[in-house]
Amino acid sequence: MNREVDGRHTAYRAVIAGTGSYAPAKLLTNDDLSKMVETSDEWITTRTGIKQRHITNDDETTATLAIEAAKIALDDAGIQGKDIDMIILATITPEMVFPSTASFVQKELKAKHAWVFDLAAACSGFIYGMAVAQQFIESGRYKNCLLIGAETLSKITNYKDRTSCILFGDGAGAVVLKRTEDGERGVIYSTMRADGNSWEALNCQAYGSKYPAWKELDDPSKIYMEIHGREVYQQAVRKIVTTITMCLKKCGLTLDDVKMVVSHQMNARIIESAAKRLKLPGDKIFVNIHEYGNTSAASVPIAFDDCRKQGKIKKGDIVILVAFGAGLTWGANVIQL
Numbered sequence: 001m002n003r004e005v006d007g008r009h010t011a012y013r014a015v016i017a018g019t020g021s022y023a024p025a026k027l028l029t030n031d032d033l034s035k036m037v038e039t040s041d042e043w044i045t046t047r048t049g050i051k052q053r054h055i056t057n058d059d060e061t062t063a064t065l066a067i068e069a070a071k072i073a074l075d076d077a078g079i080q081g082k083d084i085d086m087i088i089l090a091t092i093t094p095e096m097v098f099p100s101t102a103s104f105v106q107k108e109l110k111a112k113h114a115w116v117f118d119l120a121a122a123c124s125g126f127i128y129g130m131a132v133a134q135q136f137i138e139s140g141r142y143k144n145c146l147l148i149g150a151e152t153l154s155k156i157t158n159y160k161d162r163t164s165c166i167l168f169g170d171g172a173g174a175v176v177l178k179r180t181e182d183g184e185r186g187v188i189y190s191t192m193r194a195d196g197n198s199w200e201a202l203n204c205q206a207y208g209s210k211y212p213a214w215k216e217l218d219d220p221s222k223i224y225m226e227i228h229g230r231e232v233y234q235q236a237v238r239k240i241v242t243t244i245t246m247c248l249k250k251c252g253l254t255l256d257d258v259k260m261v262v263s264h265q266m267n268a269r270i271i272e273s274a275a276k277r278l279k280l281p282g283d284k285i286f287v288n289i290h291e292y293g294n295t296s297a298a299s300v301p302i303a304f305d306d307c308r309k310q311g312k313i314k315k316g317d318i319v320i321l322v323a324f325g326a327g328l329t330w331g332a333n334v335i336q337l
Ligand SMILES: CC(C)(COP(=O)(O)OP(=O)(O)OC[C@H]1O[C@@H](n2cnc3c(N)ncnc32)[C@H](O)[C@@H]1OP(=O)(O)O)[C@@H](O)C(=O)NCCC(=O)NCCS
Pocket: 038, 039, 040, 043, 044, 047, 048, 123, 162, 163, 166, 167, 202, 227, 228, 229, 230, 232, 233, 236, 266, 267, 294, 324, 325, 326
């Protein structure tokens, strides 16, 4: 019999069958940024934990990164493009206005049976996407879902604004979710929340229907990301703590049962502060922000893949993925590997 969660049993579970990640080769270090804006390696490292970010060149796009990560995840899962029923691609830096970035991935992977779409929930996009894939698999409708988080945030970063340009990088991460009847394993529980009242805390306003490309902008910096860092910082800590606490309660688990928390990598201090409030030991929280910076929707799947490939989590372990970001949006997935 399957584990009961939230008063619910399901015949099928969505199990993680493969993971992959990919980041562009080009690096942007703290020292590089110190030559572009008034900042220092010391300031960035102590305030954020970030040492470098991977940055796309002109030929690399969100789709090219997504395709590379997806190929690795498919290989890892031992399936091919033709086996995929659905592709969800979480991003806030799509290939173009339309079609969806997922369409380009489908074409390249020859995933001819898959229906595909992009999901825009910023840093929480991968968590939201996993919940969507989970529903389609648990209902029995699909066998294999490809979920990708991919971003080229460097393309909407203002490299004259030192409060934001130090934070962001590019990359992609992917997982294959497979239908299983093995009751204990798979996505156990997902929670997703949002608060549109605070949309201004993190935004990039042009170009969409409010500020179309043909209209002159009142403020040219609207083409870049704008962040209200201090406000976001406090909210992020609080939401991570309450979300994980709620997940444990809903699943009848304690922190002792959890092998690893893989958080969205927004700032090492935010992650550490949340872990401290939760009384989560340091070896149960995965951090790789020093290498990638904040890659929004790609952050959780890149960290999850890194953590798995470093052998820190293995089959049978319980892992919590958690994220917070623009929208505002936040959420978590509890998974037994
Ligand atoms: C952005 C962030 C790193 C700033 O760190 P902080 O400790 O809150 O720093 P503050 O904003 O309070 O700024 C402290 C000082 O450093 C200065 N400063 C800001 N950026 C700087 C930089 N890159 N280099 C040097 N000094 C900088 C500020 O101007 C301020 O100076 P002042 O005290 O003279 O006014 C942090 O708030 C953060 O990570 N927030 C969340 C980020 C986010 O929104 N991520 C995306 C969504 S998940």
